[in-house]
Amino acid sequence: MKQLAIIVSWAAAVFACLFLLAPLVVIAAASFSPTPVFDLPTGGASLRWYSRIGTLDGFWPALWLSVEIAVLSTLISLVVGTLAAIAITRGKLPGSEILAAALVSPLMMPGLVLGIGLLQYYRSVGFTASWSGLLLAHLVITLPYVARTMIAGLSRFDFTLIEAGLTLGCTWPQSIVRVMIPALAPSFLIASLFSFLASFDNYPVSIFLTDVRTKTLPIKMLQYIEEAPDPTIAALSTIILAGTVALLLIADRAVGLSRMAGTAE
Amino acid sequence: MTAPDAGLHLSISNVSKRFGATTVLEDIHLGMAKGELVTLLGPSGCGKTTLLRVVAGLTHPDTGRVELAGRDITRAPPYKRNVGVVFQSYALFPHLDVAGNVGFGLKLRGLPKADIASAVHRALSLVHLERYADRPIRALSGGQQQRVALARAIAVEPSVILFDEALSALDRKLREAMQSELRHLLTQIGATAIFVTHDQEEALTMSDRVAVMYKGRIDQLADPRTLYDQPATAFALSFVGQSLSLKGKVVSSDADGSVVETSAGPLRVPRRFLRGSSVIVATRPEHVTLTAGDNTLTGTVVGATFQGSRSLVEIDAAGTRLTAEMPGRCTLPERGETVIFSWPLSETLSFSGEEHA
Ligand SMILES: Nc1ncnc2c1ncn2[C@@H]1O[C@H](COP(=O)(O)OP(=O)(O)O)[C@@H](O)[C@H]1O
Numbered sequence: 001m002k003q004l005a006i007i008v009s010w011a012a013a014v015f016a017c018l019f020l021l022a023p024l025v026v027i028a029a030a031s032f033s034p035t036p037v038f039d040l041p042t043g044g045a046s047l048r049w050y051s052r053i054g055t056l057d058g059f060w061p062a063l064w065l066s067v068e069i070a071v072l073s074t075l076i077s078l079v080v081g082t083l084a085a086i087a088i089t090r091g092k093l094p095g096s097e098i099l100a101a102a103l104v105s106p107l108m109m110p111g112l113v114l115g116i117g118l119l120q121y122y123r124s125v126g127f128t129a130s131w132s133g134l135l136l137a138h139l140v141i142t143l144p145y146v147a148r149t150m151i152a153g154l155s156r157f158d159f160t161l162i163e164a165g166l167t168l169g170c171t172w173p174q175s176i177v178r179v180m181i182p183a184l185a186p187s188f189l190i191a192s193l194f195s196f197l198a199s200f201d202n203y204p205v206s207i208f209l210t211d212v213r214t215k216t217l218p219i220k221m222l223q224y225i226e227e228a229p230d231p232t233i234a235a236l237s238t239i240i241l242a243g244t245v246a247l248l249l250i251a252d253r254a255v256g257l258s259r260m261a262g263t264a265e
Numbered sequence: 266m267t268a269p270d271a272g273l274h275l276s277i278s279n280v281s282k283r284f285g286a287t288t289v290l291e292d293i294h295l296g297m298a299k300g301e302l303v304t305l306l307g308p309s310g311c312g313k314t315t316l317l318r319v320v321a322g323l324t325h326p327d328t329g330r331v332e333l334a335g336r337d338i339t340r341a342p343p344y345k346r347n348v349g350v351v352f353q354s355y356a357l358f359p360h361l362d363v364a365g366n367v368g369f370g371l372k373l374r375g376l377p378k379a380d381i382a383s384a385v386h387r388a389l390s391l392v393h394l395e396r397y398a399d400r401p402i403r404a405l406s407g408g409q410q411q412r413v414a415l416a417r418a419i420a421v422e423p424s425v426i427l428f429d430e431a432l433s434a435l436d437r438k439l440r441e442a443m444q445s446e447l448r449h450l451l452t453q454i455g456a457t458a459i460f461v462t463h464d465q466e467e468a469l470t471m472s473d474r475v476a477v478m479y480k481g482r483i484d485q486l487a488d489p490r491t492l493y494d495q496p497a498t499a500f501a502l503s504f505v506g507q508s509l510s511l512k513g514k515v516v517s518s519d520a521d522g523s524v525v526e527t528s529a530g531p532l533r534v535p536r537r538f539l540r541g542s543s544v545i546v547a548t549r550p551e552h553v554t555l556t557a558g559d560n561t562l563t564g565t566v567v568g569a570t571f572q573g574s575r576s577l578v579e580i581d582a583a584g585t586r587l588t589a590e591m592p593g594r595c596t597l598p599e600r601g602e603t604v605i606f607s608w609p610l611s612e613t614l615s616f617s618g619e620e621h622a
């Protein structure tokens with residue numbers, strides 16, 4: 001009976017993995033198709049679609065915008081989120097749990113709602129600069145990821161490490177830089193990774209806040225598909241996928257995948 | 266303010282510390298000679314850690330002075346004191362390997378790489394971990410981590426080393442081995458050391474002197490022998506070693522001492538008390554014999570256990586449980602038997618009953 005349960009569980013796990021990975025495999029395969037049909041390649045492979053990515057109309061500005069917004073919102077979130085996490089875990093504030101919940105709550109909110117809400121809000125306060133509006137919106141998206149990861153990391157962090165640094169000759173700032181930050185490096189890495197990816201591939205929030213000149217890559221990609229559904233988009237998706245996998249592999253080498261997925265201990 | 270003693274290496278005088286309404290340290294005085302090991306012994310919450318933190322510079326006292334080698338360091342930050350700490354949680358840096366941890370303080374001082382490497386090797390060989398230099402911290406056992414913490418503290422050659430219950434997380438066997446090793450090591454490097462523990466056996470084994478702490482005060486500061494033979498307070502008596510004690514009221518007092526009426530009978534104590542005052546009369550189990558003597562009582566045997574070199578006899582004397590220690594070879598009384606027992610006046614301890622509520 002117990003064995004049967006284990007077999008069933010394993011089957012479910014394998015099926016879930018296949019189900020999740022299948023679309024990615026299809027996309028990757030289609031990107032090597034020699035024909036302009038969005039189809040699985042049967043007669044040999046080709047890289048012609050990859051060479052066409054750069055020629056897509058408005059591709060480079062969109063890519064740059066997405067990277068720029070993702071990097072900036074990640075950096076700002078790291079600073080703000082870490083400070084907030086310190087206040088929540090160490091400050092002995094009344095209601096720090098409520099504060100923590102509020103900080104993480106955008107994670108649970110549908111992006112669509114967030115996008116519409118921000119659009120309305122920007123309009124009502126007369127805020128029309130689309131680039132800064134987009135950055136601000138992405139901060140709302142990335143801050144919860146950073147805050148959540150850093151709250152978890154800091155609640156496990158032993159603050160006597162900083163005192164140990166002091167007794168060994170560090171000044172306060174030195175102890176932060178040489179002890180606290182490197183000891184928390186795994187948390188910083190995980191937080192940055194999630195934050196960057198959440199911003200980079202965000203569609204539902206960005207769509208409400210872009211104008212003709214500021215379009216992020218995901219929005220541009222949907223537009224390409226509507227205009228000309230050839231495998232160029234599959235090629236681009238495959239590159240993004242490969243980039244993500246590479247990032248995850250690097251992070252895994254640095255901190256371990258199970259800690260990233262939150263399945264350790 | 267008491268004048269600091271010139272010959273002292275570390276001198277703590279008048280130190281008090283409050284957190285809000287609670288007084289955690291109250292008028293602490295402690296002077297230590299160079300190379301001396303003093304143990305702070307006391308129950309949890311009595312202020313031992315706080316006192317260590319004051320010496321390390323991690324907590325500032327409200328009043329009083331801390332001097333190291335004649336220099337006032339009361340307000341000096343930790344990094345200007347050269348006081349090493351082995352933290353209760355070890356506080357090893359998880360992002361560095363063993364050598365990285367041990368060499369941390371040296372690297373900070375800007376020593377050349379080769380000097381750091383040889384100092385790290387020396388410190389690690391003192392704690393017998395030279396082969397573990399490039400292991401990550403999480404790959405070490407509790408005992409090994411404890412030794413890395415020790416090596417890290419001694420690598421920078423501090424003039425004072427503080428140990429906060431450094432051995433309490435280890436199992437008994439390892440702890441005993443570490444006690445004598447640590448004692449040996451400290452003699453070797455000649456550092457003045459304060460050792461915090463709530464384990465009285467550890468305190469007696471390790472220290473030159475023991476400071477018994479109770480509710481933020483030092484009840485008694487004495488060498489282990491004196492502490493055991495002449496405890497200054499009822500608390501010091503009960504916290505260090507086995508004892509038997511009875512509470513009573515003074516019925517008469519003269520130049521030689523007083524007579525205290527206890528529930529089990531009258532007892533003589535070699536100390537004068539006011540008539541009518543409440544007094545605790547006590548002795549150590551090994552001074553009790555099953556014969557009549559100076560202070561003789563009658564009781565019923567409730568149990569006797571043979572323990573090899575000695576035997577313990579539990580006696581109920583008018584409702585008070587007392588333990589007497591007999592040589593292992595002697596014939597033990599039966600359970601339920603009525604016995605007379607006594608101890609000499611010279612081994613009779615007495616404390617004012619109002620000292621501690
Ligand atoms: N930072 C602090 N704030 C408030 N109270 C404290 C602080 N540090 C210690 N205390 C209190 O001081 C008392 C003594 O603590 P401590 O020195 O850690 O005792 P010990 O090490 O002997 O167990 C305890 O009652 C503790 O709650």
Ligand SMILES: [Mg+2]
Nearest residue numbers: 313314315429
């Ligand atoms: Mg303590």
